[in-house]
Amino acid sequence: MEAKQGANESIRFEFQNHIDQLNTAPEWWQTFKSQSFESYSNAPLPGRSDENWRFANRKGLSLDTFDFGPKNLPATTDSLVEQSDLTSAQSGRLVFADNQTLAYNQASQELQDKGVIWSSLQDALVHHSDLLKDYFMKQDIDLGSEKFAHLHSAFVANGALLYIPKGVEIEAPFCCYNWVDAQDGAIFPHMLVIAEEFSKVSIAEAHLSAGNEPALSCGVTHLFAGVGAKIDYTLIQNFNEQTLGFQINSNIAGKDSEVKMNSVNIGCHHYRSETHGQIKGSGAHVDMRSLALVDADQEIDQRTLQTHSAPHTTSNLLFKNALMQNAKTIFSGLIKVDECAQLTDAYQTNRNLLLSNTAEANSLPGLEIEANDVKCSHGATTSEIQDEEIFYMLARGIPKEAAQELIVYGFFEEILDCIKDGKLAETARIIIREKFKA
């Protein structure tokens, strides 16, 4: 067998240290973590014949160089907290660096009185252990990163818990910032959102590097939308290009609910993102959108699943990638419609814009439909900027480089337009522009 069995000794040693420090945590938590570590150890690394890793560079997945031990607080704490300000408004904020809480802005007293819970995972283990027990890591991991999900469960030490009770509607987003600072450090961002019946909430999350050191991020976001609930989630990933990133996103959409997930991916040397929309209640709608701007020899590997298991459901996926230099992207998406999910509308679109002739965009769209009365479509296009578009802009006096830039910004607007918070969308535009200029 090609894949390496077992975790290396230093990871096991660090895990032992990690679990030893949890002696005051709930027993279920300790058991869960120990079991997760064993599952991690026993799971093979992705193999060459693994369909979920097709086209991916598996050589870059070694975790041997990373330090899983606890870290001191970064020296630049104040500055990181200050920079953790990417939205026009906020209903609450958590700022983490190297898995430690740097800042915590509570939800307003009014929201707390209504029963809203906005808490760090560390606090939640003390005050909301039962809620965590019911919901923590309870969504299936089924797009290939099971091993890394187990690693996440074993080491996760912090994160955000957001619980919105029935009927509570909140406009301003809850914001969560995850920084990685230590050289070869490892962070495990976690976002758990539980939106009860007919509630409405939005969340903005950012994954960022404090410096230029290599690091590992292994994050999970799980959204639970109850009957008629509305969740709007945006993740901006702008790690430095030395970072190895895994991000496992999943949502469960209940009856008549509406879930929107937006991702902006700019950083990482190698980034693997998995997104699963589980459309489980009739009348539910799920949007999954992503943009990635990649250069140098970055690789962004995107796997998606839209599972429809109830009738009258809709989902819409749009992933747009722009590639420069020797960058590589993989989009592999599947729409799965169960036999009972009649009258489903499901769409999947992947668009890749090649800005260099050495960039490589792979696209593997797929459909698996067991119901007979559905509307599903998938499409993938990979193209270069059209000469006639450039000519039109040149004929207005816009120099070629500026013309290309404008076209790329325009290409991404379709996604950026869907980010509701104006400042967050503008931040994404600035990050994109800065990367283009670099």
Next chain:
Amino acid sequence: MSATLEIKNLNVSIGDKQIIKDLNLTVPKGEVHAIMGPNGTGKSTLAKALAGHPDYQITSGDALMDGESLLDLEVDERSRAGLFLAFQYPMEIPGVSIANFIRAAKKARLPKGEDLNAPAFYKELYAMMDMLKIDRKFTARSINDGFSGGEKKRCEILQLAMLNPKYAILDETDSGLDIDALKVVSEGVNTLRGDHMGALIITHYQRLLDYIIPDAVHVMYDGRIVKSGDKDLALELEAKGYDWVKELASDAA
């Protein structure tokens, strides 16, 4: 220095095919000239070749703007030097708003590092949009994306107005316009014409020239100007039809 757009013995090919043949034409600044002619005669080729489209090779001759040859300039340099082409089929560019597009074009005309004064830019933009009866909401719309034919042409004239060129070439600006849009576009051009600008209007039909009265009309056939005259030539051409042009061409040959 002569204030003219002067085309001298111009020959243009697309691939192996010669389209423009020893064409001579002079448009003095401050005048509006019209080129009329049947389809396939090289009118649009002339426009694109002057703008510098890479598919159109200028094999000999010259094109001078106020005495300076355009041929040494890149496409974007020609535009910044003061040449404007209103496209027959303007490109749709998704996600790039009209405001950002025109702003980028204006910014390209400023010294490096300098930025536009945003309030002044929008003031000018809105004034021009009002003049061309373009809804101000259009500023945020992607350029030409999903526009009707009339909207696209008005958007071209808006760019003309905002970029304030020395010479403008309007390539079949009337095609695809209904009578109301035609009037709006013509009013726009009439407002913009004046001593500061020369214009070359390329059209297949005489009707545009009912609204934009030209100082001179040139009839083009098979890559050459076969007859020039005043505005009445357009009416004569309308009355006699393009078969007359063929006779003129064979007389000239």
